[in-house]
Amino acid sequence: MRKLLFLAAFAFCILHFAFCNDARAVKVEIKSTPEKGYKLIVDGQPFLVKGVVYHPVPPGSDYNYDFWQDLDAIDKDAKLLKEAGFNVVRLYVPSPDLEKTKKVIRQFYKNGIYTVMGHWVGFWNYPCPFYGDEKFREEVKKEVLEMVEALKDEEGLLMWILGNENNYSFSGKVNPWPCPQADAIEDPSQKICKKAEIYYSLMNDISKGIKEIDQGHPVALGNGELITLDIAAKYAKDVDLLALIFYRGKRFGNIFNSVKSIFDKPVLIAEMGCDAYDAYRNKEDQDIQAEFLLFQWLDIYKNTFERIPEGNCLGGIIFEWNDEWWKYNPSDSCRWVYHDTLGGWSNGSYYFDIKVSRNLNMNEEWFGITAFSKDEEGTFLKKPRKAYYVLRDFFASPQKFLEDE
Amino acid sequence: MKRILILLLISGIVSLGYAQEDKKFDVYTDGNSPSNHYAPSGWMGDVGDLSLDDQNMEEPASGATCIKIVYSGKRTQGRAWAGIYWQSPPNNWGNRKGGFDLTGFNKLVFKARGQNGTEVINKVKVGGMGLGTEVAFPDSGEKEAGPIQLTSTWQEYSVNLAGLDLSYISGGFCVMFSADQTVGGATVYLDDIYYLFDPTLEPESMKIGFPFYVYADGSSLDNHYIPSGYMGDFGDVRINVNYKGSAYSGSSCMKVVYTAEGTQGARWSGIYWQNPVNNWGSRDGGFDLSGATKLTFWAKGENGGERIEEFKMGGIMGEYSDSDSAGIGPVVLTKDWKQYTIDLRGKDLSYVIGGFCWTTNADVNPEGATFYLDEIKYEGQ
Numbered sequence: 001m002r003k004l005l006f007l008a009a010f011a012f013c014i015l016h017f018a019f020c021n022d023a024r025a026v027k028v029e030i031k032s033t034p035e036k037g038y039k040l041i042v043d044g045q046p047f048l049v050k051g052v053v054y055h056p057v058p059p060g061s062d063y064n065y066d067f068w069q070d071l072d073a074i075d076k077d078a079k080l081l082k083e084a085g086f087n088v089v090r091l092y093v094p095s096p097d098l099e100k101t102k103k104v105i106r107q108f109y110k111n112g113i114y115t116v117m118g119h120w121v122g123f124w125n126y127p128c129p130f131y132g133d134e135k136f137r138e139e140v141k142k143e144v145l146e147m148v149e150a151l152k153d154e155e156g157l158l159m160w161i162l163g164n165e166n167n168y169s170f171s172g173k174v175n176p177w178p179c180p181q182a183d184a185i186e187d188p189s190q191k192i193c194k195k196a197e198i199y200y201s202l203m204n205d206i207s208k209g210i211k212e213i214d215q216g217h218p219v220a221l222g223n224g225e226l227i228t229l230d231i232a233a234k235y236a237k238d239v240d241l242l243a244l245i246f247y248r249g250k251r252f253g254n255i256f257n258s259v260k261s262i263f264d265k266p267v268l269i270a271e272m273g274c275d276a277y278d279a280y281r282n283k284e285d286q287d288i289q290a291e292f293l294l295f296q297w298l299d300i301y302k303n304t305f306e307r308i309p310e311g312n313c314l315g316g317i318i319f320e321w322n323d324e325w326w327k328y329n330p331s332d333s334c335r336w337v338y339h340d341t342l343g344g345w346s347n348g349s350y351y352f353d354i355k356v357s358r359n360l361n362m363n364e365e366w367f368g369i370t371a372f373s374k375d376e377e378g379t380f381l382k383k384p385r386k387a388y389y390v391l392r393d394f395f396a397s398p399q400k401f402l403e404d405e
Numbered sequence: 406m407k408r409i410l411i412l413l414l415i416s417g418i419v420s421l422g423y424a425q426e427d428k429k430f431d432v433y434t435d436g437n438s439p440s441n442h443y444a445p446s447g448w449m450g451d452v453g454d455l456s457l458d459d460q461n462m463e464e465p466a467s468g469a470t471c472i473k474i475v476y477s478g479k480r481t482q483g484r485a486w487a488g489i490y491w492q493s494p495p496n497n498w499g500n501r502k503g504g505f506d507l508t509g510f511n512k513l514v515f516k517a518r519g520q521n522g523t524e525v526i527n528k529v530k531v532g533g534m535g536l537g538t539e540v541a542f543p544d545s546g547e548k549e550a551g552p553i554q555l556t557s558t559w560q561e562y563s564v565n566l567a568g569l570d571l572s573y574i575s576g577g578f579c580v581m582f583s584a585d586q587t588v589g590g591a592t593v594y595l596d597d598i599y600y601l602f603d604p605t606l607e608p609e610s611m612k613i614g615f616p617f618y619v620y621a622d623g624s625s626l627d628n629h630y631i632p633s634g635y636m637g638d639f640g641d642v643r644i645n646v647n648y649k650g651s652a653y654s655g656s657s658c659m660k661v662v663y664t665a666e667g668t669q670g671a672r673w674s675g676i677y678w679q680n681p682v683n684n685w686g687s688r689d690g691g692f693d694l695s696g697a698t699k700l701t702f703w704a705k706g707e708n709g710g711e712r713i714e715e716f717k718m719g720g721i722m723g724e725y726s727d728s729d730s731a732g733i734g735p736v737v738l739t740k741d742w743k744q745y746t747i748d749l750r751g752k753d754l755s756y757v758i759g760g761f762c763w764t765t766n767a768d769v770n771p772e773g774a775t776f777y778l779d780e781i782k783y784e785g786q
Contacts (some may be wrong), residue, residue, distance in 0.1 A: 349726075
């Protein structure tokens with residue numbers, strides 16, 4: 001009888017592991033060095049994030065495209081990424097169906113690619129994010145914690161990012177939101193500060209909430225440039241790192257030291273890049289994209305703890321894996337099947353084409369390190385650009401490139 | 406015989422040594438001298454404000470003639486500056502081949518005097534022709550010096566070129582004047598302009614002392630940056646850098662008028678103070694301002710309530726990028742002068758080509774804005 005019971009228990013265990021798809025999270029943590037540098041540790045090993053923003057919207061679709069079910073396409077992308085030496089994808093937001101999200105994370109992880117999971121934290125809620133409203137704050141926090149609860153045990157999960165460039169809204173220039181506490185202030189600079197306090201305190205509250213249910217993954221604050229970071233230093237002390245989003249051209253200058261002096265947390269460059277279109281000469285320019293991205297990665301490597309003891313950079317994430325043809329004019333669906341060559345905004349750091357009319361040199365639809373091209377049957381396929389191969393060589397032997405600098 | 410050979414050898418070495426030290430390459434000696442290698446053909450800026458006589462006989466420093474330049478400062482073309490390049494071949498702005506390989510020289514020497522002894526040459530330059538542009542034959546290097554306050558007697562001046570790539574120079578010499586530094590015009594004389602090898606010369610290290618002015622007064626020799634970087638709706642902006650109406654300090658301040666008309670359709674405007682002029686990061690220049698802890702300036706609005714979106718320093722990106730940037734804003738100006746401070750602690754100021762900048766837009770100033778700036782300076786501890 002005892003033997004039978006034992007056999008039954010053994011069979012149950014076998015069946016459980018065979019058919020139950022439960023994952024077990026890998027421990028991810030940040031450690032500081034004696035010289036006040038920082039390193040990311042994944043499963044006990046130092047880990048440098050080498051990532052891409054992943055938003056595989058094909059021509060003809062916009063951001064509503066449901067890519068979560070394309071597991072075969074995701075598998076192909078993951079293999080290409082792995083071949084080039086990338087180890088991370090960043091998703092801006094999970095699918096509303098969290099089960100689908102789990103499958104995507106697992107598909108990447110099967111290929112050795114970790115997922116950085118983001119959340120808009122209500123930034124694009126209709127009609128606008130009421131960050132000063134208590135009820136809104138509770139709803140946003142609840143939504144984020146539901147995501148964390150559902151995904152925290154995924155082996156392929158690396159970290160959470162709260163927000164993207166939400167801080168650009170404090171000035172009212174991007175996605176403005178009403179806030180009686182701030183709107184009563186006359187001085188525009190003080191008004192921005194007040195909104196920053198309100199927003200960052202919410203991020204801090206959510207961060208603390210995440211840590212109550214998930215001690216295995218760091219929480220990052222997504223922030224555009226260093227704007228209002230001094231206020232984040234006071235009101236978002238409980239986030240673990242800064243996920244910095246910026247477009248400073250070929251080199252990053254003193255940004256890592258600046259972060260250290262303002263907001264002494266480790267830095268993940270969560271968005272950086274270069275478009276592959278020369279708006280001034282009106283032609284695709286894969287060479288300049290490859291050159292800029294290579295120099296950006298050199299700056300990342302030079303600011304890691306492995307290169308300098310006080311290094312505070314945990315890695316970088318390129319914007320982005322593939323072109324997105326809907327971005328020039330999201331409201332005009334007829335244009336989504338065309339690869340627009342008109343610049344949408346101006347940035348002098350990308351000086352090679354800044355002389356274009358009205359200085360609109362940034363081609364939002366051309367940031368991919370893969371481009372869409374049609375096969376013989378008219379199906380769009382992703383074709384790596386030169387930057388992909390240059391970075392593949394760089395990741396294979398970074399020391400050689402660093403020595404050549 | 407052996408002794409004679411040794412003597413010959415020694416004398417040969419000595420003469421070779423003299424030849425090296427005497428190595429000389431003329432830009433201008435006398436008006437019709439066949440040894441002149443460059444022609445004063447490259448006129449720039451307010452060309453109507455300039456006249457030049459390169460065979461002037463009023464007390465030359467040497468020989469029979471010198472160069473006389475009269476600059477009226479009337480801003481005939483509205484630029485508030487004017488200059489002349491000595492070019493090879495004449496009228497070559499880098500689109501034709503014809504420069505010289507001056508490798509081996511390390512110093513430019515010239516003599517100058519003013520008619521009254523109060524004249525100011527804004528700057529003199531070597532090279533720089535076509536640099537930062539897409540011409541076929543740009544100069545290999547650029548060096549500038551100035552401002553230079555002249556006296557009424559001939560003085561010798563020199564520009565240290567040690568370390569500069571002189572392998573291709575089509576702009577052999579350049580002299581520039583600023584209307585803001587030359588109130589009432591200037592008559593200056595130049596003579597004996599040449600390149601030389603000086604074996605004692607070392608590459609210059611720029612020593613900066615604080616306060617280091619971006620702008621002190623309209624005609625101050627302490628001004629180190631030029632408000633040349635117009636951005637956005639550049640047609641909406643007028644600036645008078647020598648406004649005498651209501652200076653905070655000294656004899657003048659800067660008056661800025663922003664009309665918010667959207668002339669270029671951008672609906673915003675701004676100006677960078679750059680070094681060298683018009684440098685958007687395509688050329689070497691700027692200053693090492695390491696040691697500065699803050700940038701301070703005084704500002705006021707015509708009526709009070711004018712809003713500036715940002716005051717900043719640095720942030721110009723290119724092949725020669727600013728090493729960092731810092732800023733404040735938005736700032737609503739008051740009707741009275743008020744001092745503002747940009748904190749520079751923790752910043753890398755080792756390379757600053759964009760010394761100061763402001764931007765604003767039509768949304769926050771729908772009727773435009775008139776404002777004043779003065780005493781813009783970097784300060785140390």
